[in-house]
Amino acid sequence: MNDTGYFGQYGGSFIPEILYSSQQQLLKHYRQAMADPDFIAQVKREMQQYSGRPTPLTHCANLSAQIGGAQIYLKREDLNHSGAHKMNNVIGQGLLAKRMGKKRVIAETGAGQHGVATALISARLGFECTIYMGAHDIARQYPNVFWMKQLGATVVPVTSGSQTLKDALDEALRDWTASYEDTHYLIGTSCGCEPFPEMVAGFQSVIGEEVKEQAMAQIGAMPDKIYACVGGGSNACGIFLPFVGTDTELVGIEAGGRGDGVGEHAKRFHTDQAKFGISQGFASMFIQDDQGQLAPTHSISAGLDYVGVSPILADLSDRGLVRMTSAGDSEVLAAFKTLMKAEGIIAALESSHAIAGGLREAAELDSSQNIVINVSGRGDKDIFTIAKALEDQPFNDFLRSYLEEGQ
C-alpha cells in the first residue's frame, strides 16, 4: 500500500469534503495506535479473553476420505464469540474508537453478523450504538436484529435503493457526515476509504497468522491452498495476507447466486457486469450497468451480497496473487450438507461458499497435499434460510404453533 491508501489502481479516498477531517483524525490515531505496543497487546488480550482466540485448525479426516483427494483442514472462525470472524474487526476498531475518545459507534450490516458483533462490543466498551440495515435484510435476518436491539443498539431500517448492504453503507456514511465529532464509523469489511481496507484486513490478519503456526504444528508444512469466501473481503484478506507471496495458493470464492443474469449473483470478477468504478469511498471492481449505476445483487447468503469488493483483493487478483472463482447457491447448499454430515460442523452459508470451492478442487489433489478452508462463521443464524431451502415442513409447523401459542 502507498501512503494515500492505494493498492495498485484500487483503494484511495473518495469521500465528501465534510468527512475529510474525521478521516484524517482516524488515520493519525490508527497509525499511532498500531505503533503502540500497549495497544497491540490490548487488542490481543481482548481477542483471547473475550472472543476465545486462537480459534482451532480442525483436520477433517472423514470429509477428506469422502472427497478422496487433499487433506482438508478448517480454520474455525465460527468459534469466535458472536460466531463469526466479524469479532476480530470490532475488537480492534472498538478499542481504537475508545482510545480516540469516541462516545458512539455506527455500522452498516448486511446479514446482521457485523451488526451483532458491533452491538456486542458496544455493550462491553460502553458505546452508544446505531446500526444501519437494509429493510430487505431486516426481513431476512430478524433474529440478528432482535439481538442487536436486546444489546441496546438502535437498528435503523434503510428503505432507500435496493434496501440491502450497499444502501446501509450509504446511510451510515450520511450519519457520519453529521456526527463525526463524537462518532466512529465501525465499517464491517475491508472496503471504504483509507484507512478502512488496510485496518480491517490488518485486524483480521490474526486468522492467517494463527494458521501459519497451527499448520507448522499440526501438518508440519504450509498448506498448499487456502480457500475463503469473498463478500466485502475481510475474512479472505485476514486469512490470505500473511501468505501472499509464499508457495501457498490463495483462492477466493464469490457468490455465484442462482445464475449469471443481472441481479442473480454477486460476482465482481470474471463477469462483464462488474468493472472498475469508484463509489462508497473507494475505487474497486463494482457490479454496475453501462451508466455506472450500481447494480442489484443476489446470494443465498446475505453476507456475500455486496456490489463492491475490497481494493486489496482486486489488486491481488490483478497481480495473480489471489485466484477468484465462484460457487452457486445450490452447490453451496450441497457443500453445507456434506460438511455437516461428515464432521458435525454447521457452517454459515457465506462460509459454505469457501467449502464448496475447496471440496470441488480437493478431489483433484493428491492425498499428500493439504488445504485450509476458512469457516468464517457458524450457520445457526441461517436456520430460516436453510430450513426453507431444504423444504423442511416441520419447521413451518413449528413457526405456526409458536405464533399461535403467543396469542
Place this chain on the structure above:
Amino acid sequence: MSQLATFIQQQRHTKSILLMTHVIYGYPDIASSLQMMGTILQKGVAILEVQFPFSDPVADGPTITDACHQALQNQPKLGQCITDISQLAAQFPSSRVLLMSYLNPLLQYGFDALATDMAAHISGVIIPDLPIDQHTMLAPLVAANVDPIWLMIPDMQQSRIDFVAAKARGMLYCVSRKGVTGQGAGSQRAKQQLHDYLDAIKASTQVPLALGFGISTAEQVSELIGVVDIAVVGSALLRAFQAQGLAGFSAKIDELMSVS
C-alpha cells in the same frame, strides 16, 4: 478568468444575490424534469444545477435520494442528459447550466468525453464525492473551460482552505453545515458561525461564493444578501413540486426570485 466567474460577477452588478436552483434529470420522468428546468430558466434564474441521478448518492438526504432512485426507474442516460441540458442552455443564454453527479457515472462516461460533450454549453460540474485531492482527474474539463466546482465546509483548516482556493474556478459551493442535503437552518449562534466560516473563505479567494444546504424560503435568501453571491435551493423546490406539482414548483421559484 473563468467564464462562469465573469458571468456571476457581471450579474452581481445589477442583482444583490443570484439564485441557483436544482432539478434532478429524470424525476419524476425525463420530460417533466426538462419542463421544470425550462420553467426555471424562463423565470430568469441565474444558474440551473442539473443532477444526473446515481444509485448511491451519499451526500444527499432522503428527499433527493428517493427522487434519484425514482428517476433511475426511467433509465436516464448521461449522454442524452448532456444533450438535453445543452439545448436548454443554448436556448437561455442569459443563464448558466451546471451538471451535478457523483463520481462513478461520470467516470464511466470518461472525463475526456465529458469535456468534449460539455464544453459548448455546460459551465461547470459539481461532484460531491470527489475530494480536492483528486483534482487532476478533472484536468480535461479544466482544459475545456468546464469549471470543477469544489465544495467548502465549516471547520476546514486554513491550509485546506488555501489548497482548495488555489484550485477554485468559476465558484465555490459552500455547504452551510455538516450533514446531508435537505435539513433546516439554525440559531443566531449558528448564523454567527456561518459568517465567520464564510469570512475565512473570502480572505483566501476572489472566486464567487454560493451557499447551499437547507435554504428554503425567500426570507432565508434575503438574509444572504451581502454574505454570498449565490443562494442554492435544492430540496425545498423538490418538496414544493411533490406537494403541489408544477404549479407549486413555479410559485416557489417566483417566491425565491422576489429577492434580488
